[in-house]
Amino acid sequence: MPEWLRVILFIIFVLSFAGLNAAYLVWCERKGAGHIQRRIGPKEVGPFGLLQPLADGAKLMSKQLFLPKGVDPILFMVAPLMVMVPAIMSFCVIPFSETFVAREINLGLLMIFAFASVNVLGLLLGSWGSANKYALIAGARCVSQNVAYEIPMLITTITMVMVTNTMNLNEIVRSQAGWFIHWHIFRLDMSLLMPVSFLIFFVCSLAETNRAPFDMAEAESELIAGAYTEYPGMGFGVFFMGEYANIVIGCALTAILFLGGWQAPIPLNFGGFLGVLWGMSWFFLKLYALIFTVIWIRWTYPRTQFYELLNLSWKVLIPISLFNLILTALQIKIFPWL
């Protein structure tokens, strides 16, 4: 296949994947919320409410893009894009299966973290540009939250890089081949605290993507709609799509680092097209199981207080992840044959 065709096909795939995910994760979220609260959730528009996202999208798109008085027009319009675009960019290094990767970059992991931090800048600019005090409070909270949670996340990532010796996402997945006990979450011989690092990484990815119980960016019970307060129609819609794309990225990274990415739990691999399908189905199974957990968590816990949220990071997650880093380093140094 010529290179330009590959690029175009991947652009179409990534854009439609991000868009469809954003639309249908909202549907899953509402259905999940419904059933956890023993309701049904959306059911009127289309069978099982499946056309609801289209109706919501049409409604958001038909709204006027209204600029409130006193906003900074450039920042106000650019901010949603700064949340959406980096999330879509990150998809280009995610290995959906061994051969189904847009670009296999050696520093893929680093690239995702580099783009992930732009997301916060977008939120801050949006809240600053809105000229609204609630938005500004949400923006400030969001920044300190992201600064706090990026540290344990990166320390855990460094632990994983030490264990796997690579930042190439596909290489990380390849190193977990074989039975499911070879997935990193079960490799206690590499680091005794592996399940704990999985938990830390997952909690941090919740906080990084501003999901409940850490959704300080929105905090609708305290700050109206947080950073999104002044956004009409599709401005809000794009923020929302960016948020869901970020959730997908976070869960995909968790699946790749700890749950073996596209590896099947049994040592069985196929070549050619069947291999792509086999790998992709396992990857998507893990990805959507994690996303379901994210939704499940949102409808289980109340929003944490802001001080508690910072306490959790600085007093619990950072010390434990540092200890984990040292322990892993020792384990690798003392038992290098494992």
Added chain:
Amino acid sequence: MSGYFKELISGTKSLFIGLGITGKYFFEPVVTLQYPHEHLEMTPRYRGHIELIPNEETGEPKCIACGMCQKGCPSGCIEVKGEKREGVKGKVVTKYILNFTTCSLCGQCVESCKFGALRFSKEYNLASPRKEDFIFDLIEKLKEKS
């Protein structure tokens, strides 16, 4: 220091217990009523607007148009008319209009009816933007029901 770890472990445990509870609820059957598609049966003593009781054999109203309900109504919202027919004992009701906009559901009409021809209905889906929709012809309603 031991308090720190104790709190950490018990806190993490409680979070998983919480997830267990919501996870269990996720698979349990829904308890809500899908209102416009499903209806709830009202309780026996519920007071809806009044309705005429039909004679079980003929299906015609039991009412003999004596007018006691009309006299007893404190709001004056009932209008009854009847006529004498050949071969029928008593009068036959020809018109029974209930103006539900002024009815307070006090039940004087039901109590004053000596022939057991009136009762409260269980009807509660009665929303309309027009006042005229609440002037009920109870004979019509009885025919619709049967």
